[in-house]
Amino acid sequence: MKDFALLIKDLDSTNSTNKKVKYLSEYFSTAEPKDRLWTIALLSHRRPKRPVNTTRLREWASELASIPLWLFEESYHIVGDLAETIALVIPGEPEAETISLHQRMEELIALRSLPEEEQKEYLSNTWMTFDHYERFAFTKLLTGGFRIGISQKLMTRALARATEQEEDILAYKLMGNWTPETTTFHDLVYSDSKEAQKSRPYPFYLAYALEDAPDQLGDPTEWMAEYKWDGIRGQLIYRDGEIFVWSRGEELVTDKFPELEGLSSFLPDGVVLDGEILVRKGNTLGSFNDLQKRLGRKTVSKKLLEENPVFMMVYDLLEWEGKDIRQRSQKERRSLLEQLLRQLPDQQDLLALSPLLPFNSWEELSALRDGAREAESEGLMIKSRQASYGVGRKKGDWWKWKVDPLTIDAVLTYAMRGHGRRTNLFTDYTFALWDQGELVTFAKAYSGLSDAEFREVDRFVKKNTTDRFGPVRQVTPELVFEIAFEGIAPSSRHKSGVAVRFPRMLRWRKDKKPEEANTLNDLKAFL
Template sequence: MRNFADLIKTLDSTNKTTIKVEALTQYFLQASPEDKVWTIAILSHRRPSRPVNTTLLRLWANELANIPMWLFEESYHIVGDLAETIALIIPTTKEYSDKSLTEFLQEIIALKKKTEEEKKAYLQLNWLALNYYERFVFTKLITGSFRVGVSQKLMTRALSKAENVDEDILAYKLMGNWDPNKITFQELILDEKSSDYLSKPYPFYLAYPIEGEVGNLGNSDEWSIEHKWDGIRSQTIIREDEIFVWSRGEELVTDKYPEFQSLLGIVPNGTVIDAEILAFPNGEIGTFNDLQKRIGRKTISAKLLETNPVILKAYDILEWEGRDIRNQTYEYRRKILEKLVEDVKDKNLPFYLSERDTITSWDEVAAERMLAREKRSEGLMIKRTNSTYQVGRKKGDWWKWKLEPLVIDAVLTYAMRGSGRRSNLFTDYTFALWQENEVGEKELVTFAKAYSGLTDAEFRKVDDFIKKNTLEKFGPVRSVTPQLVFEIGFEGIALSKRHKSGVATRFPRILRWRQDKKIAEANTIEDLKSMII
């Protein structure tokens, strides 16, 4: 554990990629095979589930610290992170633990089935046997919310250097539904097994946002365009009469979308399709809000399948007739995909082609982009016709040109402290718009939360205003005198019964502080609803 905690401390203390990769490389060269597997799992978001709720963690840590609970809570609000607060308030002792990362994680997994008294004894014993940073990392693992500023790509690069295995091969090996508690490092990284191939997806190729003028990409006749659909990026794999559906987040979601079983026996074995899962109510593309009614459901009822069907909107094919064709050109792959969709179009499958257009001018591309919301997309994908299908986010061949966000002026009404380096500032905001109530009076109704978009200097000014203009406190939340107006941008909008405003916005964020506007000039809920297409 000490070596792993030292690694996390190094990773957290720098923004330099070279330092992070070197620290990871050295760790992989020295760590035990078991700890390597768990480190890979943690850094690729395969963490054990939380064995203890946060209320109990607070109580038991506070008991060791021997301070009033109100002081613990105030400290937590200032620090902004529960694990860090616990690590700070518990006194460091002369006790010492030489247990490995693997031993700790196996104990944490076993802890879930223990009694409360056993959990309390285990936590307090280990908190006292660890130094500050070990205690912080240990508690992060307990809470199940372990996050560190390292992408899986950086981790893969370091692992490649340490083990002398090609990065792309490693990226492929780390995809899929493997269990760090059951697989060895030899099996995960070093061995080649044909049985692993059956359900494994390929690493996704990701686009870069357009920077500057789209015409800077060069000759338009070297490119094709497609719409950038607002759903769940996925790979659908059909091999040996089985189907596997993976999300881009490396989650196996086959059971969530039973309608895709109809592809079996019609789409040939040895096929992997890169597609977007989209809501398809009433035979047309729905909103992301429609899709959310399917996301996270443990069981998919017949009624839900009827009212909220989904489709695959396919835009690439990565494997055909059992052959990996990612090294073929986009043009070559598209022709295979287009013929496949054409061949099965009379089979009544939830399988549609994401149409592409060859282009003659960038003005034509700009005009098509303006139709995106009407077509229920986020903008355009611009792909070089002779490009191969690569791994990860790489500049040059695939670009995304999203629409400018929808914009509305809203009033700040509530605030919470931020996290990390902003944990001492109020930076998480709730915004409201005007609406007439039953007696004809105008009132502010909350509609969205946002916590990004201002400069550090602006955050400090708003924080100062909030502290001087707090009306009420609700735990960590403060209600604020309605006085500040902000321009809020968001990607999409839909009616929603779950929200007080009756509207759900997608990816809300602060665009600018409208210091030139008074709250009477802020927009209304009706203005917001008028943006729904």
């Protein structure tokens, strides 16, 4: 896997997207086909299950580096990436190894079922035969997600260049339910079998956020609007008598939502729907937390199914009578979708149509947005009536116009070092609100400040640490930040009794003293 390690090193050595595409496409033209296939799998979130848990990895690595475990842990917190830490602390004499990436991957898959002693022996021996980058790339294969700053989109572009194909077509081929064990590079990239097609979803079309008022979009009659639902974006496929549900992360989640399989009894064959999976609570919608319970469990219990039943709020039709209709206009797809839903039995509660919101002017739409939160949504979606269904995130035809976030002023109480490019700075913060004279933690946030502000807070943290708990620093409660969040729900898991969604720092309130921060009761008033 020397060439693979070299690829990672090359990709690491530049910030230019063009160069990254060049390096990757060169690799896709020269590497062994089996290695190419594995590289596609790794860069499209298809890494096999972790063979060894990370606690063992840390123990074995610190032993091999002859350092105490606490020192390994401290180093890890500073370096910020487990594979990189292991690569840095373990000494090694690089050997001229000839084992290729796919052989390594097979070894790692087999490693999973070996007794612990043999796992340790294998890893210890292997780590020592590598140079720094090989050790990093290899270890990256067995920790966390394989994130190395290469998106699936970028990988697809490089592969398209190497195989002289259209990027959109290739993106479609790479989707679906395959692993390197069930296909070959040639079958995946060049041929297109019926079986492979059956479960394959279409690439999701993603909306851009509308920053200002929608006036810039021109004539309002060219556009249609719906609520933006706060659930899990999903694609529901019904082909040859089988239901498949895909999440936006291109994960097959059919088994998490078994009730949706009931759709097979009344959907016509050859249909693909795009929509949002939501929890139904009587006549209202469940919170995002309720939905996460459904995703978090390995098996969905009967109790959970009864307490948090799901349905799909559909808003687009991508395949009809077995034909890809993405090229048809939004208007036409919408009318086919409405036609489809009218055919369904009245008592079914698995699909609902996301209603269109009538408006004659942008002012009217703006008023609708103001009421979006009361309608249990997080804002509006604005879609061009004439547009076809795109691939990925493309500017122009779909816009999301979220309601303004809820905000509250909170006090910084704890800090941790960031990860990746922020590994030398304290950038992950915990915030608290007042409750009967005490500060109660309610949210963590790590985004929203400028680099200069992060450096300033970092200096504050280093100078005002009052206690340490492993990597966490407790700091003098002095700095106040305006925290923005999208939604709020009661939670028994949090000390504060509430859970907020997408908390982030909106601004640093240097004008406020800690005692001027909000109270927990102020926050609960949003409930």
